[in-house]
Amino acid sequence: MSLRRHYGKYVRSLRKGLHILAAPVKGDNGRGGLFIQAYRGFGSNNRLFLMGRVFRQPGFGASLREDMLRRDIIDLIRRLWRKPIVGAQVRVRYKDADTIVRTDRHGFFRVHMDLSTMPSDVIWHSMELSLVHPADDRATTTGEFFTPTSRARYGVISDIDDTVVYTGVANTTKMMWRLFAQGAESRVVFPGVSALYQALYNGDTGSQGNPLFYVSRAPWSIYQVLVEFFRMHRIPNGPILILREWGMKRGSVLPRRAKDHKLDAIRQILALYDDLPFILIGDSGQRDPEVYTRVLREHPGRITGIYIRDVSNDPRREAAIAELAREVKEAGSDLMLASDTVAMAEHAVDQGLIPMDALEEVRRSHDDEEAE
Template sequence: FTDVYIPPEDTDLLVISDIDDTVMYTGVANKLRMLYRLFVKPAHQRTAFPGVAAFYQALYVGESEAARRPILYVSRGPWSIYEMLEEFFQMNAIPVGPILFLREWGISWRRPWPRRAEEHKYALITRMLDLFEDLPCVLIGDSGQHDPEVYTRIVKEYPGRVKAVYIRRIDSQADRERAIEGLRQQIAHTDCELRLAADSMAMAEHARNRGFISESGLQAVRRDSRDDSD
């Protein structure tokens, strides 16, 4: 990156969020549609999940509403969509932080799909945790791919660092939900709770209970969710 982000000395929380099907609807489960949305759709035609902007704004300013927390975003997409993502964030009033891409796609006719990203995501997030040393963090992802597995592994390997894992439910497959419940139980003895959330409001309510966001931030998510759904 040409810009170097240095968080304030009193920063109390690091937020690391997936983008695809977490912030922005991508449809990763359908690869052809995903490729169309990643490469073709302009920013103004892309859809943010209801309440996302207010929730991330609330996380950014914290319970005191004076914090300036670092928010890092990770994407499965290629570097070529960076400017589109930045424009999408600005159009939707989502706090813009560093956008980190998981891999070089290396697409060819012999290999039309990008390489697997799970290990890249794990390596990238753990590098960020090492970079920010002892700063606690919140991880946000979705149920459609491997976020719950990757995040649970990180919770185990960085005891006490991850304070919450928010997983957006993007479908209602019983087998997948059972698997995620199993992951939740694996870390139930820790200070970190894995929440499978139906929407941004469910995440925000938990974040408010844990003191990650303010009451006015929670109400803003409620209003934002309602307005986006109309």
């Protein structure tokens, strides 16, 4: 590839990455002021959960709408200078349900809403969010939340770092470089992941629409990058739960230890979908096997299987996981230390979770991506 083509590729990648990083502040069209950012939520027939944040951001450069590059640079600067609003009151409306929530000391708000009108049998739903205090009629946005259809037979909760992607998702600069500058040449996603997760989403019948939840130790600042990353790599959409701020409570100085955040998130999901069994997917490098085994103890009969990607290359770690696997087996489930994505898919076929043709697609995808 010529130097000019290399240069053109990196310029295009830089511009695309810049546009995505600047995206969270674009809803005000450069006017500045108060702004609500809503993250993808999830719900059931009678309850929903959604997180978001309220900011005050500077307003300048509104006249640059025709100059996309300069507009993105200005919006990125505005994003870096925005400040969270403490104690803001946000009104949330979905059909005939209405509630007001308050932001914490970091500007985050959490919506736990009871629903009197059952969501229709579709996957994604829209809701309206507006600012009550400080009052600003312009500070409105549309949020979305996921509900499983009546065809769903199980759910999936998956870690992201070292499970879906190689180490580095918590590093914004590294992720941006891999995703946009290196593109398909970068080893970002583990081979076969997209095919496996699509198969789990479709289920054994091919049309179940099983819910997928993704948890990450990355900061919320990388949320938009993760959303684009999933789209580019054709990984099924699902709520992305950022664990770093998950355990914060109003008035606390520091969040609780990170290992508690994943437990909190999983417990909340299992409580909301109390009629669904779940598959838990993680890696051997952190505490996923221990956390998932604890979840199984707390929720007997709810965990169909635990898939752990082997990334530690440590005989002592493998022995510890093998001991946990025996405990899980005695409880009537399986904990599998998988060498690759194909091994997970093979077990899923044996358990009747995905069809045989989906396994063949995972194998083809794995081999093709491994050879790149």
